Amino acid sequence: MERKDDNNDIIRKARQKAKQEKEEKESLTKENPDENKLENNINIENTDEENNEQLENKVEENNNEEDEDFNNKEYVNSEDLQIIKEEIIKDDEHTKKDVKKKKKTYIKIGCFLLLITVMYFGAKRYDSLVYPNITLYEEDVSKLNEQQLNEKVSDLANNINNNKIIIKLDDKDYEILLSNIIDKLDVVKVENEIMSYGKDKTFLEQFGLIYLGVKRNYNFNINLNNEALEKEVNKIYDDTHLSPIEPTLEMNGDKLNIIEGKNGKSINDKNLENKIIEKINSNEVGKSNIIIKEEYEQIKPKIDNKDLEGVDYKISSATTYYGGTGYNRGLNISNAARKIDKTLLMPGQEFSYEDKVSPVDLSNGYYMAPVIINGTHKNAPGGGVCQVSTTLYNTQLKAGILPTERYNHSKSVAYVQRGLDATLATGSKNLRFKNPYDYPIYIHAYAVGGQITVEFWSNKSVLDGKKYTPVSFVKGNVANTYLYGYNNKGELIYKKYIDTSIYK
Structure with a gap:
């Protein structure tokens, strides 16, 4: 029923189009009367009968055309039929395309819904399980x-x-x-x-x-x-x-x-700790025992062999005597001498006598012997160690080296002049000095035959041709000490005040 109505509509449109073309043609004829007149003049040579006959036929033909009913549904020329066919074909093609398009849309929607369903249930099955990967x-x-x-x-x-x-x-x-x-x-x-x-x-x-x-x-x-x-x-x-x-x-x-x-040689302990922490925080710890290959680090000596090659000259020495002062005292002097012997003092390094000989007690090889405490002689462990420090002090001064710390005894001693002694009281009084030279100083100390000797060895050039002598000027219980330096001609070229010592 719908197709029939569509065809009627197409026929109606075709008829209207044909009628419109007819009217346009008649309108053109009326607008150009001269052309009709010219045609009549050309035919004037014909006989009157022929002209009248042609005119009547033409009028009759025009009247028939005007009387045609364009609304008659049976009127369809060949052009109208062709138009109708083309329109029907086009309409069929559009209809088929619409159907295919709708089918594709429905298929896509169905696939999408199916995919969503699969994804939903695919995810749902892992609600109580660990995810893959x-x-x-x-x-x-x-x-x-x-x-x-x-x-x-x-x-x-x-x-x-x-x-x-x-x-x-x-x-x-x-x-x-x-x-x-x-x-x-x-x-x-x-x-x-x-x-x-x-x-x-x-x-x-x-x-x-x-x-x-x-x-x-x-x-x-x-x-x-x-x-x-x-x-x-x-x-x-x-x-x-x-x-x-x-x-x-x-x-x-x-x-x-x-x-x-x-x-x-040694391991790098901090580096090893970091390696262990790194391994524990890695995946290896969950598999088996952790293997860490560690290498030793070489530790070189602070002193190079070449630094000692120039130490070949005795730059100073001093000797004091202790014979007849007691057997234990002699043992203590020998013990203290051994503790400072073979000391190598590098340039700029400070020497501490207390650090070398302490602790001054029985456990460290010392014996009971007389010591001076507040001007009085009493027995105590290590009696005699101050004679070693005094001898060391004089050797130091003769090498042209001033002390950074030095104390005199409270009471004068017999083995050196006042002002040239150096006492030790653990924790309060010490003998200290620094090596001022560019070469190391080697200390050689030994006690033999009732006398203690201390020697300083270094390079001859450190004295710069000078000979140093400590001098103490004593007046009563007070001694002022100086260090003098002489050139190779015996001329005084250096003089330095050291300190003042007061005795009881």
Whole structure:
């Protein structure tokens, strides 16, 4: 029924179009009368009968055309039929295209709804499972339920506590049990994070994490006992540390020989601690024992052998006598002399007599002997050590070296002039001086036959041709001490006030 109405509408439009073309043609004829007149003039040569006959036929023909009913449904010329066919074909094509387009739309909508359904249920099935591509210490825990994950986490935590750190050195291996340095493994937090991963997102996001997500690895939060770790590393350090041997000088008759030093070795304890922490926080700790290869670091001596090559000349010496002052006192003097002997004082380095001979007690090789305390002689451990410091002081002055700290006795002593002695009281009075020269100073001290001698060895150039002599000017119980320097002609070229000593 609809197609018939459509055809009628097409026919109606075709008729209207034909009528419109007819009217336009008649209008053109009326607008050009001269052309009609010219045509009549041309035909005037014909006979009147012919003209009348043609005119009547033409009028009759025009009248017939005007009487045609364009509304008659049976009137359709060939052009109208062609137009009708074309319009019908076009209409059919449009109809087919619309149907195909609608089918495609319905198919797309159906596929989309199917995809959404698949994605929804695909994400829903993991509500109580661990998402795919999840690992714990690189061990796959995907698709585990809560109980299975709990068992896996517990097993892994136990393995970590039972694992060891093995430190491999060139000559020895050391082991540290992880449970000894780990305070806590926060397994509950990690377990919750693994199980809840992705569960708070939309099902579209969840689907992406499940089927398109990249690998995600978890490790435990490990709280280390830093104090325990440091203690374990210190044990290894103490057991392996080898201090370097400094080169030194040794007297051979009247000549000094160089005794070469040796390198020491040690581990870098701080570096080892950092390596252990790094390994514990890595994936390795969850697999097996941790192996750390550690190498020794060479420790060079502070003094180079070449620094000692120029020490070949005795620049000063002093001797005092102690014979007849008591056997124990002589033993104490010999003991103190041995403690300062072979001392190598590098340029700019300060010497402390107290540091060398202390503690002055029975446990350090000293004996009971007379000492001066507040002007009175009393027996005490180490009686006689002040004679060694006094002899050392005079050797120091003769080398042109001033003291940085020095005290006189409260009472004058018999073995040197007033103003040239140097006492020691542990913790309060000391003898100290610095090496002012560019060469090392080697101290050689020895006690033989009731006399104590101290020698300073260095390079001859340090004296710069001078000979130093300490001088003390005594007046009553007061002594003012100076240091004089003479050139090779015996001329005084240097004079320096040292200090004033007051005695009881």
